[in-house]
Amino acid sequence: MAKEYDLVILGAGTGGYVAAVHAAKRGLSTAVVEARDIGGTCLHRGCIPSKSYLKSAEMYKTMQESLSYGIEADNVRLQFGRVREKKNQTVQQLHKGVQQLLAKHEVDVYYGHGRILGASIFSPTASTISVETETEGENIMLQPKQIMLATGSRPATVPGLDIDGEYILSSEELLEAETLPSSIIIVGGGVIGVEWASMLQDFGVEVQMIELGERLLPMMDHAVSKEAEKRLKRKGVRIYTNTELDPASLTKNKELAVRTLAGETLGAEKMLVAVGRTGNTGDLGLHNTEVEVQNSFIQTSGMYQTKESHMYAIGDVIGGMQLAHVASREGIIAVEHMLGNHPEPLDYKHVPSCVYSEPEMASVGWTEHEAKDAGLEIKTSTVPFQTIGKALVENDPEGFIKMIVDKDTEDVLGVHIVGRKATELINEGALAVYMNASYLEIQGAVHAHPTLAEIYAEGALAIDGKAIHY
Numbered sequence: 001m002a003k004e005y006d007l008v009i010l011g012a013g014t015g016g017y018v019a020a021v022h023a024a025k026r027g028l029s030t031a032v033v034e035a036r037d038i039g040g041t042c043l044h045r046g047c048i049p050s051k052s053y054l055k056s057a058e059m060y061k062t063m064q065e066s067l068s069y070g071i072e073a074d075n076v077r078l079q080f081g082r083v084r085e086k087k088n089q090t091v092q093q094l095h096k097g098v099q100q101l102l103a104k105h106e107v108d109v110y111y112g113h114g115r116i117l118g119a120s121i122f123s124p125t126a127s128t129i130s131v132e133t134e135t136e137g138e139n140i141m142l143q144p145k146q147i148m149l150a151t152g153s154r155p156a157t158v159p160g161l162d163i164d165g166e167y168i169l170s171s172e173e174l175l176e177a178e179t180l181p182s183s184i185i186i187v188g189g190g191v192i193g194v195e196w197a198s199m200l201q202d203f204g205v206e207v208q209m210i211e212l213g214e215r216l217l218p219m220m221d222h223a224v225s226k227e228a229e230k231r232l233k234r235k236g237v238r239i240y241t242n243t244e245l246d247p248a249s250l251t252k253n254k255e256l257a258v259r260t261l262a263g264e265t266l267g268a269e270k271m272l273v274a275v276g277r278t279g280n281t282g283d284l285g286l287h288n289t290e291v292e293v294q295n296s297f298i299q300t301s302g303m304y305q306t307k308e309s310h311m312y313a314i315g316d317v318i319g320g321m322q323l324a325h326v327a328s329r330e331g332i333i334a335v336e337h338m339l340g341n342h343p344e345p346l347d348y349k350h351v352p353s354c355v356y357s358e359p360e361m362a363s364v365g366w367t368e369h370e371a372k373d374a375g376l377e378i379k380t381s382t383v384p385f386q387t388i389g390k391a392l393v394e395n396d397p398e399g400f401i402k403m404i405v406d407k408d409t410e411d412v413l414g415v416h417i418v419g420r421k422a423t424e425l426i427n428e429g430a431l432a433v434y435m436n437a438s439y440l441e442i443q444g445a446v447h448a449h450p451t452l453a454e455i456y457a458e459g460a461l462a463i464d465g466k467a468i469h470y
């Protein structure tokens with residue numbers, strides 16, 4: 001006998017579990033089906049463990065430079081086993097927290113692989129879900145009124161550079177590795193590649209980075225990409241842009257070696273392939289449905305409804321901005337839409353994107369090129385952190401804020417930051433862009449001194465050439 005629910009969510013990553021809690025709070029009887037661990041990629045194989053490593057890398061670097069703060073620290077040594085332990089503890093603690101959250105809100109959790117079996121005999125507009133549990137032959141049947149597909153994504157691969165877990169790794173295997181390699185080739189200069197390059201170089205690994213395009217972080221403003229490349233190079237990362245590897249030349253013998261198409265041979269102990277993520281749409285039973293999939297990503301409306309009106313899809317599995325905060329917001333919007341409400345659609349130009357490398361980088365809204373290509377009349381300002389007292393106190397005065405403002409409306413269209421705490425600072429920019437704030441309002445808002453956020457006031461003043469310290 002199938003258990004009935006208002007909503008069953010396949011996948012309990014950041015998208016799925018947040019949607020489940022929201023749905024339960026809105027009175028829907030809700031269950032999640034999870035094939036691996038509650039919390040998904042972000043908690044177990046993404047945001048949280050990688051940021052824990054980045055924090056340790058930052059500490060290691062800071063302690064090596066401690067004399068510049070007037071502190072002598074002898075014998076600073078990296079104990080990677082403990083770095084790993086700290087990461088695992090943080091993940092475990094948060095994992096427990098999310099499990100408790102679901103229990104508190106009476107969301108039922110089914111562990112196993114979920115599949116849609118097609119229209120139900122009870123109602124042609126509903127579908128049955130089967131959950132293949134770890135117990136052999138045990139399949140649990142669920143009968144939901146609505147379904148949400150939140151099955152996330154997995155690392156994309158490069159033909160001929162297959163993940164073998166030994167020489168060639170994805171971020172998943174690298175996060176699990178018990179020791180650090182002495183050298184690594186990172187394929188892909190996007191967010192994940194840049195974060196790993198920064199962290200590994202700070203841990204003392206020799207890093208070479210290969211990017212097919214002409215610049216790192218192609219979704220960021222050109223000024224940010226340029227600064228990222230400059231700063232990573234200064235750390236010692238060897239960066240090859242406009243470069244493609246020839247997989248046919250790959251050899252693996254204690255170390256790996258591979259040629260670029262231009263004929264240069266590169267060697268390293270390991271290779272990290274970080275070239276984007278593929279949607280988890282295989283083996284979900286979608287052939288039993290009208291749900292449309294393109295290039296592994298489920299197609300939805302702006303309210304995340306698929307071609308089957310009782311099936312929604314959110315998060316990484318629909319592609320677009322594959323970020324945890326995007327997945328959770330999409331889940332909440334989808335639940336509200338199921339309830340018959342008209343939630344505000346998510347404007348992806350309002351979503352901040354962050355790179356937690358050293359230096360940090362963060363961005364929200366339009367880049368200068370996008371705005372110009374769209375024919376918008378804009379004004380821009382760029383103010384360096386050197387002008388901000390707190391950045392000097394923090395011993396980190398490099399980087400800048402760049403503001404993009406609409407010439408006619410005076411609205412802030414975009415904010416791009418490189419430097420200390422950029423990933424925290426960006427939220428003021430996100431609020432400004434979301435609220436259609438004018439740069440004059442940012443000028444008018446008093447910013448506490450000494451804080452890094454004063455750079456917003458200076459950035460806004462600089463639009464009119466009125467910055468005080470620059």
Ligand code: FAD
Pocket residue numbers: 010011012013014015016033034035036037038039040041042043045046047048050112113114115150151152153171192280283284314315316317322323324325326327356
């Ligand atoms: P997921 O978190 O992938 O969850 C999907 C879940 O569905 C998984 O738990 C999976 O086991 C389950 N599942 C799949 N198929 C089935 C099935 N058939 N039945 C049952 N369960 C199933 N984003 C940020 O915003 N900030 C960051 O700093 C950041 N850092 C990242 C670092 C790395 C190294 C990586 C890889 C990603 C990072 N991301 C970051 C991206 C972020 O992790 C994802 O955008 C986010 O996890 C997407 O959430 P989701 O719920 O859509 O999918």
